[in-house]
Amino acid sequence: MHSTRSxxxxxxxxxxxxxxxxxxxxxxxxxxxxEGVDPMWSAIECKARILDVIQETSDTxxxxxxPNAGWKGFMAGQHIHITxxxxxxxxxxxxxxxxxxxxxxNNGTITLTVKRVPNGRVTGWMHENLxxxxxxxxxxxxGEFVLDQDVDAPVGYIAAGSGIxxxxxxxxxxxxxxxxxxxxxxxxxxxxxxxxFGSEIKALGxxxxxxxxxxxxxxxxxxxxxxxxxSPICAEHIAAxxxxxxxxxxxxxxxxxxxxxxxxxxxxxxxLKRVHExxxxxxxxxxxxxxxxxxxxxxxxxxxxxxxxxxxxxxxxSAGLKPNSGCRMGICYTCKxxxxxxxxxxxxxxxxxxxxxxxxxxxxxxxVSNVDIEI
Numbered sequence: 305m306h307s308t309r310s311x312x313x314x315x316x317x318x319x320x321x322x323x324x325x326x327x328x329x330x331x332x333x334x335x336x337x338x339e340g341v342d343p344m345w346s347a348i349e350c351k352a353r354i355l356d357v358i359q360e361t362s363d364t365x366x367x368x369x370x371p372n373a374g375w376k377g378f379m380a381g382q383h384i385h386i387t388x389x390x391x392x393x394x395x396x397x398x399x400x401x402x403x404x405x406x407x408x409x410n411n412g413t414i415t416l417t418v419k420r421v422p423n424g425r426v427t428g429w430m431h432e433n434l435x436x437x438x439x440x441x442x443x444x445x446x447g448e449f450v451l452d453q454d455v456d457a458p459v460g461y462i463a464a465g466s467g468i469x470x471x472x473x474x475x476x477x478x479x480x481x482x483x484x485x486x487x488x489x490x491x492x493x494x495x496x497x498x499x500x501f502g503s504e505i506k507a508l509g510x511x512x513x514x515x516x517x518x519x520x521x522x523x524x525x526x527x528x529x530x531x532x533x534x535s536p537i538c539a540e541h542i543a544a545x546x547x548x549x550x551x552x553x554x555x556x557x558x559x560x561x562x563x564x565x566x567x568x569x570x571x572x573x574x575x576l577k578r579v580h581e582x583x584x585x586x587x588x589x590x591x592x593x594x595x596x597x598x599x600x601x602x603x604x605x606x607x608x609x610x611x612x613x614x615x616x617x618x619x620x621x622s623a624g625l626k627p628n629s630g631c632r633m634g635i636c637y638t639c640k641x642x643x644x645x646x647x648x649x650x651x652x653x654x655x656x657x658x659x660x661x662x663x664x665x666x667x668x669x670x671x672v673s674n675v676d677i678e679i
Contacts, residue, residue: 350375354438355413360500364466365431366402366417371442377408378445379453380477381470381554381582385443385636386416390429396630396638397426400469400582401445402501404476417500419466446635449554449582451477460550461489462537462565464557465498470582471556472501475508475515483514488548490532490541492561496521516548537561542568556582583633583652597671601625601679602644615651616641616666620679627666627679634668641666646675 352369360366378384383400403415421427434440449470451459459478463471468491478487493499499519509517522536533540542565545553553574555565562581570576596611599619608623617639620627630638634652640663648657648669656672657664666677 350442350444351439352414352442354434354436354440356436357434360417361498363420363431364417364500365420366415367430367434368413368415369440369442370413375442376444378405378414379450380405380473381449381451382445382447382473383470383635384416384445385630385638387441388426388429388434390426393626394628395426396628396636398631398633398636400447400473402469402472404473404480406477406480417466417469417472419500443636447582449556449580450474455485457551458486458488458548460545460548460553461487461491462545462553462555462557463489464492464537464561465494466500467557467561467582468500469556471554472505474554475505479508479512479515483512486514486548487516488545488550489515489517490520490537490545491518492520492522492537492557494521494523518544537565537568539568539571542572542574546572546574552578552580554580554582559583583635598674599646599671600674600676602676603678613671616648616664616669616671616675616677616679619671620666625679629667632667634665637665639665639667642678643669644676644678646671646677647673648675 350371352371352375354367355370356368358366358368378401381400383398385396385398387394387396389395399416399418401414402417403413408414418427418430420431451474461471461475471489475487475489478484489505491499491505496502496519498521499505502519505517505519509515518532518541520532520537520541521534532544553569555562557565562583566576566579566581569579596609597613598607598609599613599616600607601620601623604625606623606625608619610619613619617627617629617632627641628638630636632639634650642661643657643664644661645659647659648664649655649672650657650668651670652668657669659673664677666679
């Protein structure tokens with residue numbers, strides 16, 4: 305009896321919605337009404353207004369965001385997904401919150417610090433077009449690159465380039481919390497002009513004796529005042545970091561940099577299980593020589609054949625298709641599609657899929673056989 309009543313109510317609700325709102329989803333209509341009153345109001349998603357834009361370096365900007373009431377906050381080191389309309393196409397990308405949770409609690413704002421990627425469609429658009437007063441869609445915070453809230457042992461940090469952003473959030477949190485533990489930072493950039501937050505990091509070190517920061521310009525001549533080599537990361541850098549006896553090390557930067565850093569840490573005897581890693585960018589895709597593979601995008605009646613496949617997302621876009629995508633690193637699941645048949649390799653883990661029908665993330669899946677996929 306209950307099942308019959310439930311089915312009747314669902315049918316009645318669908319009929320009422322479609323009769324009153326020309327849709328079976330009345331929520332969409334009310335969302336439209338809310339946006340008409342205030343574009344920051346939403347019953348179904350988080351939004352944020354841009355309050356300021358700060359030029360950090362020649363290719364890096366910080367956006368100050370004020371999320372709406374639906375946003376629940378974050379822990380230092382976490383990231384969010386933002387959705388933008390880029391030249392008429394909705395695009396989602398993942399960026400770390402670079403501010404401290406204390407800033408969010410004090411004035412309701414957060415910051416995203418984004419480096420312009422060469423030939424990057426979304427980051428390029430952001431740098432050229434995303435301005436004060438604009439409103440964007442954001443997700444709740446995610447990620448496990450976070451400090452224990454009751455941290456009680458020394459911490460080590462290794463960052464390169466824009467990999468400083470989640471670490472900066474943690475350093476700001478530690479500083480606002482009166483530096484409960486010693487922290488040591490090795491921050492690498494190509495030249496002295498490329499350090500993001502360079503002046504603030506130096507100021508934090510001067511005001512907090514428990515923070516020992518080293519800004520290392522890999523390709524500048526000369527020596528740092530700390531007498532560490534001004535060169536790409538090497539064993540001498542790691543030895544200096546480990547002098548602080550860190551219980552945990554937080555590592556963030558491009559894939560090749562992270563791999564070198566982990567090998568140096570392992571060579572120095574540090575337990576890699578105590579290394580927390582945040583990925584910025586995919587590892588290089590290793591293409592093995594073999595027969596050409598054909599990918600059929602079944603929903604679009606399109607196919608492409610190649611003997612050097614990249615990810616399925618790259619192949620779809622090269623074929624003129626526009627599948628949904630977000631982080632392009634296998635994190636956000638925006639690009640998830642159904643593979644009907646064929647085998648793919650996860651370019652992050654190296655894991656091979658089955659040949660059976662299954663959902664995959666096309667941004668980190670490269671075909672190793674002929675593949676049919678619903679795009």
